[in-house]
Amino acid sequence: MNLLVIAVGRARRGPEADLLTAYSERLRWPLTVREVEERRPLPVEERRRREGRLLLEATPEHAHVIVLDGAGRTLSSEALARHLACQRDAGTRSVAFLIGGADGHDQAVLARADLALSLGPMTWPHMMVRPMVAEQVFRAQCILEGHPYHRA
Numbered sequence: 728m729n730l731l732v733i734a735v736g737r738a739r740r741g742p743e744a745d746l747l748t749a750y751s752e753r754l755r756w757p758l759t760v761r762e763v764e765e766r767r768p769l770p771v772e773e774r775r776r777r778e779g780r781l782l783l784e785a786t787p788e789h790a791h792v793i794v795l796d797g798a799g800r801t802l803s804s805e806a807l808a809r810h811l812a813c814q815r816d817a818g819t820r821s822v823a824f825l826i827g828g829a830d831g832h833d834q835a836v837l838a839r840a841d842l843a844l845s846l847g848p849m850t851w852p853h854m855m856v857r858p859m860v861a862e863q864v865f866r867a868q869c870i871l872e873g874h875p876y877h878r879a
Contacts, residue, residue, distance in 0.1 A: 728756050728811075728814065728815050728819055728820065728821070728822060729756065729757050729759065729820060729821045729822070730754070730756050730757065730758040730759070730821075730822050730823075730824070730864060731758070731759050731760075731761060731786075731787070731790070731821060731822070731823040731824065732758065732759070732760045732761070732823075732824045732826065732857055732860055732861070733760075733761045733762075733763065733782055733785045733786055733823055733824070733825050733826070734760065734761070734762055734763070734825075734826035734853065734856075734857060735762075735763055735764065735765075735778045735781070735782065735826065735827055735828035735853070736762065736764060736828060736853055736854070737762050737764055738760075738762065738854055738857065739854075743852075743854045743855055743857065743858055744854075746858035746861075746862075747760070747857045747858040747861050749858075750858060750861035750862045750864075750865045751861050753865050753868075754861070754864060754865055754868060755868060756864070756868070758861060758864070760857065761785045763778065763781035763782060763784075763785055764781075765777045765778050765781065765828075771830050774828070774830060775827075775828070775830045775831060775832070775833045776833050776835075778827060778828045778830075778833065779827075779832060779833025779834075779835050779836040780833075780835070782825050782827070782832075782836055783835060783836060783839060786823045786825065786839070787820075787821045787823065789820065789821070790819075790820075790821040790822065790823040791814050791819045791821065791822045791823070791841050791842075792822075792823050792825060792839050792840050792841050792842075793822065793823070793824045793825070793840070793841065793842045793843075793844050794824075794825045794827075794832060794836055794837060794839075794840035794842070794843045794844065795824060795825065795826050795827070795844055795845075795846065795856055795860070796827070796831070796832055796837065796840075796843045796844070796845060797831075797845055797848070797850070798843065798845065799840075799842070799843030799844045799845040800842065800843060800844060800845060801844075801845050801846075801847060802844060804863060804866050804867065804870065805870060807844075807863055807864075807866075807867050808866070808867035808868075808870035808871050810842065811864070811867050811871075812867075812871055824860050825840075826853060826856050826857065826860075827853075828853070829853065846859060
């Protein structure tokens, strides 16, 4: 199963990128990061629509799509592990985690979601969400393998 993080915005070098790399390298499932960006100064609704199109264009057609959204469901690490195991066992080729821009997701992106996932009620910097997703996928892998990394 291939994992993708498809995110609005370009990451710069720094601790967030280093942390993303550290967790990505621990994964047995390959993780690819695709970045999309709308650089034109557009009104909020138009920017959200354009970013949504870019995210969807970067998403493989038959991917299982998990959209990171503050209004999504909150899952425990164990529940996320079960969710990913179901996708793996069903033969899903790609799971794509979509991370929107500062103005949130366009309705078309939310409509495409197989799961809308919230990282909790706090607001997180978008560049932090990438390594947080990678860490939770690594944690899910450890849960599924019975590895002691996850001690709940």
